[in-house]
C-alpha cells in the first residue's frame with residue numbers, strides 16, 4: 583500500500599485582494615520526488631510556505647501524517663518530520679561548516695540559546711553533525727569557514743542543517759538556483775543521495791531546470807496563476823506540448839532525451 587505523507591486540500595491563499603493560490607489539492611506519498619513548476623508569480627513559493635506551515639491558508643488545509651500543520655511553526659514541524667529549506671540560503675559566513683550544520687539543527691529545534699555557543703555541542707550532537715556532513719560529502723570541510731564555500735556547497739550545508747533533524751519529508755525552494763549549470767547535476771545527485779541515506783522518504787522541490795526535472799523527478803506539479811494545472815509523471819509532462827507551453831513556454835530540447 584502506498585503510504586501518504588502529506589495532503590494539501592483545497593488550499594486558497596490570498597495577499598489582500600490578490601489570490602496567490604486558488605483551491606490547490608494534491609497528496610504526497612512516500613518515495614516521491616515532486617517537482618513544482620510554473621512561471622514567475624505562479625504561487626510556487628507561496629505553496630511551499632503553506633505546506634511548511636509558515637503561512638496559514640485562507641481556505642483549505644494541509645495535513646502531514648494525518649495531522650494539520652497550521653500553527654505548528656517550522657521547528658515543531660521539523661521535529662515531527664517535515665523540514666524545509668529556503669530559496670535564499672541563510673549561512674553565517676564566519677561560521678564553520680560544522681557550526682552551521684549544528685546551528686541549523688538547534689534553530690529548527692527551537693533551541694536558539696545554543697546559537698550563542700554553537701561549537702559547544704555535546705558528543706551525541708557532534709556525531710549527528712558528522713554523520714549528516716558525511717552524507718553530503720562534507721566530512722572534510724567541517725572546519726572550513728562558510729565564506730570559503732562555493733554557492734553549491736552553501737546550498738548543501740543549508741540543506742544538511744535541515745536534515746540533522748531527520749525529516750521524512752523535505753521541501754526545497756529552488757535548491758539549484760544561483761548554481762552554475764555545470765554544478766547543478768552534482769549538487770542534485772549529492773542532495774538526493776544524502777536525503778536517501780539520511781532517511782528522507784519524499785522530496786518536494788521548486789525547480790526551474792527542466793533537464794534536472796526530467797532526470798530526477800518522479801512527478802511534476804504545475805501551477806499557473808495560483809491554480810494547479812498539471813500533476814503527472816515527468817515523461818507525460820514532457821510529451822504534452824500544451825502543458826509545457828502553459829508552464830514553461832517552450833519545449834526544452836535536452837529534457838526530451
Ligand SMILES: Nc1ncnc2c1ncn2[C@@H]1O[C@H](COP(=O)(O)OP(=O)(O)OP(=O)(O)O)[C@@H](O)[C@H]1O
Pocket residue numbers: 597600602620621622623624625626627628629
Ligand atoms: N507578501 C506578499 N504580498 C503580496 N503579494 C505577494 C506576496 N508574496 C507573493 N505575492 C504575489 O503572489 C504571487 C505568487 O508569488 P510566489 O512568490 O508564490 O510565486 P512564485 O511562483 O514562487 O514566483 P517566482 O518563480 O518568481 O519565485 C505573485 O504574483 C507575487 O507577486
